[in-house]
Amino acid sequence: MKRIHSHEKEQFKKLFRQDRVDRFEDRHRILEVFLQTENHITHSGLMQLLEADGYRLEPDFVAETLKLMCHFGFAQANRFENGELRYEHRHLGQHHDHMICTKCRKIFEFEDDALENRQRQIASANGFHILQHKMEMYGICAACLADRDQKMPLVSAKPGETLVITGFTGGSSARMRLMTMGLRIGDVIEVITNDSAGQVVVAINYHRYAVGRGLAQKVQVEPVNAAGGDSTAAEAG
Template sequence: MKANHRQEKRQFERLFEKEGIDKVEDRMAILEVFLGVEQHMSFQELATLLENKGLDFEPDFVKKTLNLLCRYGFASKRKFEGQPTLYEHRYLGSHHDHLICTKCKKIVEFENPQMETLQLEIASFHGFHVLQHKMEMYGLCSDCLRERVSLTPLSYAREGESGVIEDFTGGSAAQLRLATMGLRRGDEVEVITNKGEGQLVVAVNATRLAMGRGVAAKIMVKPNGRRKDLQ
């Protein structure tokens, strides 16, 4: 355990005893597990971790302890869009911001002094005194981006090429239409006819389907590199 973790545990112990909070020893065990994982974690993830370590606490007790950790400045609560509430270790006197991948939910932390200064400058220009701020950027992480680049719309695939359907773009109406056509993620699709304009004919699950280019453009395929000889 890092030196500052030991120090924090002592602070926590002293503070809780002073505040008359009960079951300090159990709460210490939770703190120790929490500090042992330097990442953003949900209540559920912490509960699973405790369970795996053979620490059997009531969920309510774990939840209350997490809230105490937040109240006394040992943890911070984060609420990112599309994710459960996450908790992270709070380092006194330091600050960081987040990049959040909307696909795989990965969270990247960053610190940028110029960005911090610029934000204060902007605020003061507007006569604003900043008490706190959150900078969250949402998008695709480098891994997800790499995966996406390798995808191609079905309308671009050439005759004889085949691949696996990975994703559908377009709104829910378009997705519904594709589902009605019997197309699902993970299906293998082969292009029978694609003249570069007009309809495409494809084979999916041993069925031939004719579809417009607009529809085909919404189907994202990972080419499998196989190309059947045309007959």
């Protein structure tokens, strides 16, 4: 990576000088600090790194430099899950895709030639020529899966999870209400929506059920593959 980075700095000098970009030294410093991290970093994250290195630069100047870095192909910006814009290195001739943990928000990179080829085949079978693509998988990372309580109330489940109902807590009236709604122990449910407030929407056998938060607290669930002891990595769609 060191060699690529010194090559990047050379190119940066050439392009920025040729374009007579002002404050070259400050901009070059931003590039250097940016190249030191392998993270997918936000503008404010980069500001913090610059300050930690003793550089006090105006936020607008840093934002403009990031834009120039994207323009000249040293950086690329991505908004994962419509969050804040994040920047990462763009190394020519290299490509990777991303897995994003919806629990700890960590971003994992991966490369897979078979997957890349398959995408090209699908495109060309449709008479389509790919110019660029991104593949983002949302799910739960290995560390978060390991620390997650297997048994949890439905109210703590994440959208996209497939779970099995293992019991109802609370009084018999709550149990009755859930049974009347059509929820039964042993039902396999898919979580459709679970915002921090409001109903939890789940699907059971192609039917949708909206469960209030209070009731969702009383539905005990477990990940489907927990029972079988199968702990394959997060799958997401």
